[in-house]
Amino acid sequence: VPLAIQETISSFPNVTYDFVIVGGGTAGAVLANRLTENPRWNVLVIEAGPSHEGVLDSMVPNFSFNLQNTIHDWNYTSTPQPGLNNRSVAIPRGHMLGGCSSINGMFYTRGSSSDYDRWATVTGDDGWSWKNLLPYILKNERWTSPSDLRNTSGQFNHTVHGRHGKTYVSLYSVPEALDEKIMAAADELGGEFAYNIDTNSGDPLGTGWLQVTVGKGERSSSATAYLAPEYLKRPNLHVLVKNRVTKLLRTSSLTGLPAFRTVQFTEGYGDGGYFQVTARNEVILSAGSFGTPHILQVSGIGDSRELLAAGVEPIVDLPSVGKNLTDQPQFSMIWSLGINQTFTPTAELQAQWLAEWHAKRTGPLTGVGVNSIAWIRIPDSSPIWDTHSDPTSGRNTPHIELAFIGGGLYPLPGRIMGINDVVAEPHSRGSISVKSSSIFDYPLIDMGLLTHPFDMAALKHGITAIRKFVSASTFQAYNLSLVYPFTDESTDTEVEAAIRGVVASNVHPVGTATMSKKGDKWGAVDPDLRVKGVDGLRIVDASVMPFITCSHTQAAVYAIAERASDMIAESWK
Numbered sequence: 001v002p003l004a005i006q007e008t009i010s011s012f013p014n015v016t017y018d019f020v021i022v023g024g025g026t027a028g029a030v031l032a033n034r035l036t037e038n039p040r041w042n043v044l045v046i047e048a049g050p051s052h053e054g055v056l057d058s059m060v061p062n063f064s065f066n067l068q069n070t071i072h073d074w075n076y077t078s079t080p081q082p083g084l085n086n087r088s089v090a091i092p093r094g095h096m097l098g099g100c101s102s103i104n105g106m107f108y109t110r111g112s113s114s115d116y117d118r119w120a121t122v123t124g125d126d127g128w129s130w131k132n133l134l135p136y137i138l139k140n141e142r143w144t145s146p147s148d149l150r151n152t153s154g155q156f157n158h159t160v161h162g163r164h165g166k167t168y169v170s171l172y173s174v175p176e177a178l179d180e181k182i183m184a185a186a187d188e189l190g191g192e193f194a195y196n197i198d199t200n201s202g203d204p205l206g207t208g209w210l211q212v213t214v215g216k217g218e219r220s221s222s223a224t225a226y227l228a229p230e231y232l233k234r235p236n237l238h239v240l241v242k243n244r245v246t247k248l249l250r251t252s253s254l255t256g257l258p259a260f261r262t263v264q265f266t267e268g269y270g271d272g273g274y275f276q277v278t279a280r281n282e283v284i285l286s287a288g289s290f291g292t293p294h295i296l297q298v299s300g301i302g303d304s305r306e307l308l309a310a311g312v313e314p315i316v317d318l319p320s321v322g323k324n325l326t327d328q329p330q331f332s333m334i335w336s337l338g339i340n341q342t343f344t345p346t347a348e349l350q351a352q353w354l355a356e357w358h359a360k361r362t363g364p365l366t367g368v369g370v371n372s373i374a375w376i377r378i379p380d381s382s383p384i385w386d387t388h389s390d391p392t393s394g395r396n397t398p399h400i401e402l403a404f405i406g407g408g409l410y411p412l413p414g415r416i417m418g419i420n421d422v423v424a425e426p427h428s429r430g431s432i433s434v435k436s437s438s439i440f441d442y443p444l445i446d447m448g449l450l451t452h453p454f455d456m457a458a459l460k461h462g463i464t465a466i467r468k469f470v471s472a473s474t475f476q477a478y479n480l481s482l483v484y485p486f487t488d489e490s491t492d493t494e495v496e497a498a499i500r501g502v503v504a505s506n507v508h509p510v511g512t513a514t515m516s517k518k519g520d521k522w523g524a525v526d527p528d529l530r531v532k533g534v535d536g537l538r539i540v541d542a543s544v545m546p547f548i549t550c551s552h553t554q555a556a557v558y559a560i561a562e563r564a565s566d567m568i569a570e571s572w573k
């Protein structure tokens with residue numbers, strides 16, 4: 001373990017910290033790196049989970065699912081979901097350095113330009129627009145070749161990528177038989193499925209190749225990138241792991257607003273006693289969409305009535321904390337292939353793949369399981385618009401994401417084919433609320449999945465689009481039969497019941513401490529990410545997104561964190 005990462009606070013030299021970052025996750029690691037570029041600032045990161053170093057399942061792209069339900073996952077469970085026949089759903093969250101970027105599926109998708117332009121409109125800060133945020137998106141990105149080193153020309157647009165950032169981004173690396181079918185179907189059907197050379201240009205609509213946060217055959221997380229050994233050498237960066245922040249404490253204030261510059265934390269579960277650290281400049285909350293609102297709530301910052309009911313003394317009434325929880329409902333349609341020759345990954349093959357990965361960082365384990373995606377917009381002519389308003393940010397924005405899952409190994413297809421149907425920008429909202437004054441009592445997480453009827457209508461539109469897609473002539477050779485979660489014979493009522501029976505969270509919760517205009521009564525932070533009505537405290541993570549992006553959310557989090565680092569540095573220089 002490098003000196004900069006320690007498990008007890010007393011292992012660090014006794015210094016005054018200029019910034020204390022709560023959560024060494026996706027955003028937190030970016031801030032830790034950028035703020036310590038200034039050698040005059042001492043920065044402490046407090047992370048609840050362990051270090052990322054040496055965790056094989058986090059390094060090998062194909063092993064990411066092994067991390068769920070382990071010490072590296074917070075293992076949250078939702079409340080019973082009325083939209084899902086009262087089922088509770090699992091919501092994994094990273095519990096290690098790098099946070100979710102250390103356990104996620106590595107999809108690299110930015111969303112649409114209108115998503116960011118909408119943030120700029122609702123916050124009144126043009127700095128959040130696509131045009132102004134793009135430099136930060138590129139500042140994060142280090143575009144590189146996929147591990148199979150194939151010729152990728154025509155598979156991406158080099159003008160929209162950054163080459164000098166920290167997080168590796170590359171095209172998928174394990175070609176599959178299904179790939180050519182997907183592209184042949186996109187060609188044959190055209191229109192909404194037409195090939196899009198780069199769905200990360202700000203205009204995602206259409207079918208394209210997947211880009212992933214993988215470089216040199218390994219996962220690139222915010223920990224591997226921003227807390228790389230060269231940065232851990234900085235004497236002004238201290239990273240404390242396996243310590244949970246339990247509360248923010250009030251400190252004296254010069255502005256008249258309540259100040260919260262002291263952080264209380266503990267090793268393990270509090271049995272070893274509690275510690276405190278006070279930041280000279282600011283405390284930055286980067287504990288993620290659940291951790292951040294929960295810490296605010298146990299510290300007395302939130303909806304006063306809710307806090308009182310949970311036995312927490314309210315200090316700052318901020319009713320938006322924990323509201324506006326937004327996530328994408330998703331499920332997979334699965335077909336079996338009616339052909340003789342399909343591929344099965346035997347134990348022997350898997351052992352060979354692992355040996356290849358260890359020796360060369362190449363081979364099938366460098367893949368994430370998906371090579372292409374399509375982003376579909378419900379047409380203006382759809383009857384859906386007779387009864388629903390459009391939740392998306394603009395006309396270049398999809399309602400539905402399709403992700404294609406093959407499971408084969410070139411040239412053989414897998415035994416089954418899956419297509420994920422995802423509502424990219426849902427209407428439904430949920431909430432996270434505090435249960436007691438102890439951080440160790442998990443909060444109540446209501447994902448709100450499928451509580452708005454538009455989201456069901458959108459998923460059904462997705463099913464129609466998927467059926468059209470697999471009707472392309474290229475799929476005839478596969479002799480497909482739909483086996484899950486309904487069949488081609490199912491009635492509309494059966495389909496809807498099946499959807500409610502299987503829909504899960506797309507594990508992209510955002511919006512629980514949302515940005516709004518300065519002076520707005522709703523929202524938790526101003527456009528400069530300062531907590532409203534509070535001094536000395538900012539939030540930098542997925543919780544500040546006022547609306548979800550039509551994407552997997554890590555690219556947007558990286559952009560927020562890169563811009564926030566500049567804003568914070570600017571205000572204390």
Ligand SMILES: Cc1cc2nc3c(=O)[nH]c(=O)nc-3n(C[C@H](O)[C@H](O)[C@H](O)COP(=O)(O)OP(=O)(O)OC[C@H]3O[C@@H](n4cnc5c(N)ncnc54)[C@H](O)[C@@H]3O)c2cc1C
Nearest residue numbers: 023025026027048099100105106107245288291542552554
């Ligand atoms: C299984 C999974 C798959 C995903 N797949 C993708 C994908 O393929 N592509 C994509 O773009 N996005 C994906 N996402 C979503 C994406 O990774 C997240 O949106 C993003 O990483 C969130 O970043 P964050 O900084 O807001 O929070 P996090 O990365 O979660 O960071 C929060 C950190 O704070 C720590 N913390 C929380 N509470 C405390 C406390 N009290 N004290 C100390 N530390 C605390 C946590 O342990 C964590 O390290 C996935 C997420 C998951 C969980």
